[in-house]
Amino acid sequence: MNTSYWLDRHNEKHYPALDHDLHIHTLIIGGGLTGLATAYECSAHTKQIVVVEADQVGFGSSGRNTGKVTFQHGAIYHKIIKTHSQEAAVAYYQAQKEAINTIETIIDSHGIECQKENKSASIYGNSDKGIRQIQAEYEAYQLLGIPCEYQENVKSPIVMKAALQVENQMGYDPYAYLLGLSDILDQSGIAIYEHSRADDIVRVGSSWRVTINDHHVFAQNIVSATMTPLLDAFTFFYAKTYPSISHLALLDCDRMMQDIMLYGLDDPMTSYHPLHDSKLLCGGYEHNAAQANASDFNAWLNSLCKEWNVEKPLYVWDTQDLISHDYLPLIGALAPRYPDFYIACGFSKWGNTQSHVAAKVIADAIAQRESRYSALFSPSRIEPLLQGKALRMNAKTVMHFLTSQFPKLQDYELEQGKGKRIELDQRLYGMYCDENDDVYIVDIRCPHMGCICDFNEVDHTWDCPCHGSRFAYDGAIIKGPAQSALHSRQQKIPNQIDPREWVTHKDSPTS
Ligand SMILES: Cc1cc2nc3c(=O)[nH]c(=O)nc-3n(C[C@H](O)[C@H](O)[C@H](O)COP(=O)(O)OP(=O)(O)OC[C@H]3O[C@@H](n4cnc5c(N)ncnc54)[C@H](O)[C@@H]3O)c2cc1C
Incomplete structure (x- = not known):
């Protein structure tokens, strides 16, 4: 579970970890599509x-x-016209088309073997709401x-009352x-360095100083290609986007589907x-x-297997992205007072093209x-702050932050594979019991901004509802914006010992 098919089918590339100080022009933080495409454009x-x-x-x-590499990003164009303007929608479309051309040119000119295939793409709806959107x-x-081609009552590869x-x-x-x-x-x-987390970013004169593996990198420009940017600096992009997770399953089907990408x-x-x-x-x-x-997760997986007549999926995994409240990505200088600190996020799960749009915009700015x-x-x-959904979701986040700080949770019983919040010494912790009956207790206050993490029943992780940081049940960091692990109260307490007793007998928390 939770292994990406793509990552599993290739031998990983290994790059060294940073082990010395550097003085450079541009530091790109993040080795995903955005980071590497930006390096390519800047080079x-x-x-x-x-x-x-x-x-x-x-x-x-x-x-x-x-x-999928497509300009058809769900049903986004009528929403951009409504929220922004027709000109904005034209520009969005042009930007995605240029990105597709760039990707195609890079693949062809460098002979990258990545199973590139020309395909049709379709969005479809069967409900009244879905049909209206189409x-x-x-x-x-x-x-x-x-x-485009507007279609009605398509029967194959699946039933679609309306499709585009x-x-x-x-x-x-x-x-x-x-x-x-x-x-x-x-x-x-x-140079690309792996296992090199940027964890402290400060202004020093006209440069930035970033601490990585206890070394200092001095750079004139920083690109935070980290999905969730590493600085907010009162630009409120946390309130302009929200983290959303989806799950993917790879099936081996006997019922063949036409070569068309559907949404x-x-x-x-x-x-x-x-x-x-x-x-x-x-x-x-x-x-x-x-x-x-x-x-809910199991119900989704079971219905998928039933629909496509397979016993079980070959691979299942999940991943996340930041959704922009006003449908447009956030790309460029973090704020006017930080013209040399660039961010790129809010790709709304369409970053295969958006990453290349970001790369061009940032390379041009630099x-x-x-x-x-x-x-x-x-x-x-x-604009993203003014959307009704943004106001509702941000109010909810603030409420979560306030109410979760004062719980009364003194039920210490736990089953294997389960996690829950508990109170110890008038502080809030997360407790998890593994299959060997060992109990892990971690401080579930997210190191990023102090929101209280919730237990994720599907992946057995502690997830921050405010900004999307994720941690393993033993506190190890899986995904930022947090830059450090959850403090571990103690690990591996045998399940038969009541955590309260343990607290009185042991020393102060380890981290
Ligand atoms: C389920 C799902 C399906 C999707 N399918 C599609 C699709 O079909 N087509 C499409 O166009 N888009 C799709 N997307 C969106 C796309 O995957 C993302 O938008 C895109 O991968 C974002 O790329 P990125 O480089 O910005 O982020 P990432 O790929 O997440 O890269 C960020 C990198 O930064 C690193 N990092 C974080 N903090 C630090 C730090 N402090 N120091 C150093 N490194 C750090 C991370 O380890 C990570 O490797 C999908 C998204 C989801 C969730």
Whole structure:
């Protein structure tokens, strides 16, 4: 469980960890699609670029996504027209098309073997709401001049009452593409460091100083390509986006699906990408951070297996992205007072193209070139904060933060594979019991901003509902924006000992 098919089918690339100080032009933090594509775009202008990755290249969402490279991002165009303008929707469409061309050119000119395939893509709806969205999107496509075919009552590959199909999109193996990109950078002399987490970023004169593996990197420009940016600096991008998780399952089906990538608009969302050899990659069970529910997850998986007549999936995993409240990504300088600190996030689960849009916008800004898209995608814009959904979700986050600080949770009974919140010494902890009956107790206050993490029943992790940080049950960090592990109260207490007794007999917390 939770192994990405893409990551599992390639030998990992290994890059060294940073072990010395550096003085460079541009430090790119994050070795996903955004980080590597930005390094690629910047490399024409300067070679003094370094990429640092906390884990391994591609081990974030980039090596775990559905592999669709398309400008058809759900039913987004009529929403952009309504929220922004027709011009904004045209620019969004052009930016995605340019990104697809760039990806195609990189793959072809460097011979990257990533199973690139030309495919059609379709969005579809069967519910009244879904059908209305398809119709609204069709009108938007006509207004914007996007070539498409509107279809009704399609029976194959699945039943679709209304669908909107576009041609000449692309399917690929995102991890293989990323490995190819890292080879190109490597060969052009751009250093990539893995297992190198940036954990302290400060301004020193006109440069930035970043601490990585106890060494200092001084850079004129920082690109935080970390999905969740590493600085907020009162720009409130945390309130402009929200973290959302979806799950993917790879099935080996006897019922073949046409070579078309599908995205269902009905609730619950469904996504299909047919691969080679009768393999079908299915996406679904979408939820906000810290809302994973084991029975809902199992129901999704079972219905998928039933629908496609398979006993069990070959692979199942999950991954996450930041959703932008106003449908546009946040790309560019963090704030006017930080013109040399760049962020790229809010890709709303369409980062295969958005990462390349971001790379161009940021490379242009660093080289002080004009960009057609910089104002539209500026992280400083306030539109995302004004959306009704943003106001509701942000109010909920604040309520969660306030109410979860004062719980009364003194039930210490625990079953294997379960986690729960408990109170010890008038402080809140998370307790988890593994299959050997060992109990793990961790301080579930997220080191990022102090929100209280919830137990994720599907992955057995502690997840922060505010900004999407994730931690293993023993407190190890899996995903930022937090930069450190959860403090561990103590690990491996035998289950038959009451944690309260243990607390009185042992020393102070370890970390
Ligand atoms: C279920 C799902 C399916 C998707 N399917 C598609 C699809 O079919 N098509 C599409 O276009 N998009 C898809 N996406 C979206 C796409 O995967 C993401 O938008 C994209 O991968 C984001 O790339 P990234 O480089 O910004 O982030 P990531 O790939 O997450 O990379 C960020 C990197 O930063 C590193 N990092 C974090 N903090 C630090 C630090 N302090 N120091 C150093 N490194 C750090 C992380 O380890 C990570 O490797 C999907 C998303 C989801 C959730």
